[in-house]
Amino acid sequence: MSNEHDSVVVKHEDNEGSLRSYVTGFLLSIALTLCAYLMVVHRVSTNDWVIAAIIGLALIQFLVQMFYFLHLGKETKPRWKLFVLIFMITIVLILVFGSIWIMNNLNHRMTPEQINTYLNNQGGGF
Amino acid sequence: MSDASTPAASLRLSGTDHEKNSKTVFGFWVYIMTDCVLFASLFATYAVLHHNIFGGPSGQTLFSLPNVLTETLILLTSSFTCGLGILAARANHKNKVLFWFLITFLLGIAFLSLELTEFRHLVITGNSWRRSGFLSAFFTLVGTHGLHISIGLLWLVVLLGKIFSGGLSKNNLRQLTLFSIFWHFLDIIWIFIFTIVYLMGSLGK
Numbered sequence: 102m103s104n105e106h107d108s109v110v111v112k113h114e115d116n117e118g119s120l121r122s123y124v125t126g127f128l129l130s131i132a133l134t135l136c137a138y139l140m141v142v143h144r145v146s147t148n149d150w151v152i153a154a155i156i157g158l159a160l161i162q163f164l165v166q167m168f169y170f171l172h173l174g175k176e177t178k179p180r181w182k183l184f185v186l187i188f189m190i191t192i193v194l195i196l197v198f199g200s201i202w203i204m205n206n207l208n209h210r211m212t213p214e215q216i217n218t219y220l221n222n223q224g225g226g227f
Numbered sequence: 228m229s230d231a232s233t234p235a236a237s238l239r240l241s242g243t244d245h246e247k248n249s250k251t252v253f254g255f256w257v258y259i260m261t262d263c264v265l266f267a268s269l270f271a272t273y274a275v276l277h278h279n280i281f282g283g284p285s286g287q288t289l290f291s292l293p294n295v296l297t298e299t300l301i302l303l304t305s306s307f308t309c310g311l312g313i314l315a316a317r318a319n320h321k322n323k324v325l326f327w328f329l330i331t332f333l334l335g336i337a338f339l340s341l342e343l344t345e346f347r348h349l350v351i352t353g354n355s356w357r358r359s360g361f362l363s364a365f366f367t368l369v370g371t372h373g374l375h376i377s378i379g380l381l382w383l384v385v386l387l388g389k390i391f392s393g394g395l396s397k398n399n400l401r402q403l404t405l406f407s408i409f410w411h412f413l414d415i416i417w418i419f420i421f422t423i424v425y426l427m428g429s430l431g432k
Contacts, residue, residue, distance in 0.1 A: 123310040130303050134421070138296050141426045148430050159422040163415055170310055170411040182256050189260040193267035200271035 126169025133162040269368040279360035286428025295425045305334035306414040
């Protein structure tokens with residue numbers, strides 16, 4: 102009986118945020134957004150570094166909102182939501198980086214110079 | 228249902244109720260994750276096409292960053308007020324729930340009108356989705372997010388009506404929880420649109 106009671110109480114907590122978690126998430130998100138914005142507006146460094154930094158800030162903000170707004174870390178075991186999330190992230194990474202990789206490769210192979218070189222090497226047989 | 232008056236039975240009842248709720252929430256979560264895959268394919272399209280400006284303007288000349296920052300902060304605040312609404316719903320304060328979700332709704336409308344103003348300006352100046360591969364990808368990605376926001380707002384209006392007339396029933400509470408997940412998720416997608424499309428676009432990358 103007490104076991105059942107415990108499990109109900111624990112389950113009840115897992116979706117619940119507190120005022121403090123929402124306020125923390127909100128303030129952190131605003132700070133991260135402004136930080137990224139100011140870095141871009143003032144061009145604090147070379148383009149590549151700024152891009153690396155704002156992508157980093159976006160990923161941090163993703164984690165902040167997942168944790169403070171969607172309360173992902175408070176899920177009890179088994180953590181199905183987390184598993185689905187990780188699976189989704191895997192698919193997304195394959196999809197995005199796979200597309201960029203394939204299309205860059207294709208562009209690289211299909212430049213006019215490359216085609217001319219190829220045709221010349223073949224003795225202009227086409 | 229009939230023996231719900233005894234403590235043990237009511238406890239069991241609330242337990243299964245909660246289980247049913249958490250299954251619904253989990254199912255909705257899986258839908259959200261598949262929606263993420265939809266957005267990922269649009270992001271991939273954008274990443275591949277954003278150099279193909281076909282002699283037209285690039286993001287560097289088109290985007291107005293202060294405008295986009297305003298949109299971002301509006302959406303972020305609406306995500307926050309949505310969270311406050313959920314807290315009020317858990318505490319069973321009907322008026323507070325209506326207040327916070329009304330604020331969320333108005334902020335959503337403000338976001339959507341800013342976005343549509345931007346789209347309208349782009350189309351009027353001849354830079355619609357027909358202009359280049361870059362703009363097609365841009366309109367599809369940002370437009371799909373905007374469409375999600377519109378659907379969310381429609382959902383919210385219906386929910387507010389139901390809560391206003393029917394109060395905070397179990398069913399309405401569950402719907403509110405699902406809506407809040409949807410709304411937070413749209414804010415998370417926007418972080419990446421803000422960073423990848425607008426910020427990186429204005430850096431000329």
